[in-house]
Amino acid sequence: xxxxxxxxxxxxxxxxxxxxxxxxxxxxxxxxxxxxxxxxxxxxxxxxxxxxxxxxxxxxxxxxxxxxxxxxxxxxxxxxxxxxxxxxxxxxxxxxxxxxxxxxxxxxxxxxxxxxxxxxxxxxxxxxxxxxxxxxxxxxxxxxxxxxxxxxxxxxxxxxxxxxxxxxxxxxxxxxxxxxxxxxxxxxxxxxxxxxxxxxxxxxxxxxxxxxxxxxxxxxxxxxxxxxxxxxxxxxxxxxxxxxxxxxxxxxxxxxxxxxxxxxxxxxxxxxxxxxxxxxxxxxxxxxxxxxxxxxxxxxxxxxxxxxxxxxxxxxxxxxxxxxxxxxxxxxxxxxxxxxxxxxxxxxxxxxxxxxxxxxxxxxx
Numbered sequence: 553x554x555x556x557x558x559x560x561x562x563x564x565x566x567x568x569x570x571x572x573x574x575x576x577x578x579x580x581x582x583x584x585x586x587x588x589x590x591x592x593x594x595x596x597x598x599x600x601x602x603x604x605x606x607x608x609x610x611x612x613x614x615x616x617x618x619x620x621x622x623x624x625x626x627x628x629x630x631x632x633x634x635x636x637x638x639x640x641x642x643x644x645x646x647x648x649x650x651x652x653x654x655x656x657x658x659x660x661x662x663x664x665x666x667x668x669x670x671x672x673x674x675x676x677x678x679x680x681x682x683x684x685x686x687x688x689x690x691x692x693x694x695x696x697x698x699x700x701x702x703x704x705x706x707x708x709x710x711x712x713x714x715x716x717x718x719x720x721x722x723x724x725x726x727x728x729x730x731x732x733x734x735x736x737x738x739x740x741x742x743x744x745x746x747x748x749x750x751x752x753x754x755x756x757x758x759x760x761x762x763x764x765x766x767x768x769x770x771x772x773x774x775x776x777x778x779x780x781x782x783x784x785x786x787x788x789x790x791x792x793x794x795x796x797x798x799x800x801x802x803x804x805x806x807x808x809x810x811x812x813x814x815x816x817x818x819x820x821x822x823x824x825x826x827x828x829x830x831x832x833x834x835x836x837x838x839x840x841x842x843x844x845x846x847x848x849x850x851x852x853x854x855x856x857x858x859x860x861x862x863x864x865x866x867x868x869x870x871x872x873x874x875x876x877x878x879x880x881x882x883x884x885x886x887x888x889x890x891x892x893x894x895x896x897x898x899x900x901x902x903x904x905x906x907x908x909x910x911x912x913x914x915x916x917x
Contacts, residue, residue: 553694553828557798562814565826567695569687572803572834576610576638578759579687579710579832583680584611587672588619590679596621601669603627603657605758606635607806607833608674613644624669626660628652632758632837652752654763675707676766684710688717691828698725699825702810704832705729705738705780706760708769714830715776726778726822730813732757732805733782738773741765742780756788756844759806759833783809786851787816792841793848795831804836805844855884857905864890864900872902882906 556566571579588600599622602612609625616623624645627636631648639646647663650656664671674680691701691714701718705711708729715727731738734755741747741764749764791808794815795801810829813819836844849855862868869888876883887903 563823567828569830571832576614577835578607580607580611582686583683585615586683587679595670599669600672601660601664602672603660604674605653606631609639613639613642617642626656628656634837635835675709676768681709681713685713685717688714692721698828700726700822700827702728702829704806704809705731707762708765712769712772719776729780730809731760735761736782737762738765739780741770756805757809783812787812789844789848790851792844802834803831804833807831807833859903861899861901864898
């Protein structure tokens with residue numbers, strides 16, 4: 553790992569563990585292969601089943617094909633299309649069921665019992681936790697004087713595995729978990745000491761949207777994790793944008809959660825410290841990536857919107873765009889509204905979305 557260019561922006565000495573560079577685009581390969589290799593002969597011949605929003609499904613499908621194990625994956629109906637397509641390309645039996653991963657998991661468990669398939673929990677199986685923990689071993693090997701490790705958390709398997717490995721080798725290293733505020737399942741469980749089901753709202757970090765964390769993961773993490781916090785959708789979008797611009801890295805929302813916490817200023821105690829952030833996945837739909845970048849630009853104040861009324865005469869809009877051009881602003885979209893303007897029959901309402909407008913809006917108004 554090399555020191556990141558984003559170190560200056562955050563005030564920390566940042567290093568990124570780029571798990572999105574794995575063959576299927578996420579850290580899930582580690583736990584999936586470790587688990588598949590430990591199956592009995594009967595389990596291998598019968599096959600396995602899992603519920604996943606995408607990355608665990610991808611990892612099982614890919615390594616199942618390599619190891620000759622039949623894989624069935626149940627994915628939420630709104631799972632990213634590229635992840636669904638990739639699973640089918642790896643010859644997995646893909647079933648779309650449920651509005652969120654919780655419903656998918658319930659169905660997968662029931663179906664596995666009916667067909668005699670071995671259910672592999674992507675964030676709570678002990679073999680999965682052990683596989684994810686190898687990341688912690690590599691972090692200590694590659695950045696031996698690390699002060700803190702920041703880990704995205706959904707079901708808790710990644711955080712638990714890394715925390716156990718890191719704290720075993722270096723107890724003084726701080727381990728922090730970060731999740732989306734739209735699905736704070738781990739934070740809720742952390743407070744009460746046991747898994748609890750929380751409402752799951754749509755989030756850019758779809759890979760972290762687990763409504764109830766794993767019991768094994770929580771029990772392991774509570775012994776070794778120092779802090780768990782949530783981060784807003786806007787800062788996840790900004791983190792995705794920062795990674796594209798500064799690291800030339802395309803990372804999904806779940807993978808950007810750790811950096812989002814740093815960019816949001818939620819970890820002031822790490823200023824000046826050597827920090828490793830786990831970029832856990834990069835499987836993001838191109839359409840979603842476009843939305844994330846635009847939302848990031850808006851949250852960053854580099855893309856803004858305002859409404860102004862101009863005279864409904866020839867040259868009215870031209871004068872407005874000339875003023876903006878003289879200021880150096882760039883217009884991305886412009887909407888011209890005449891019917892729903894009630895104050896003045898001789899005026900029109902113009903809505904503008906553009907870059908570099910924030911600096912000039914006060915002058916313009």
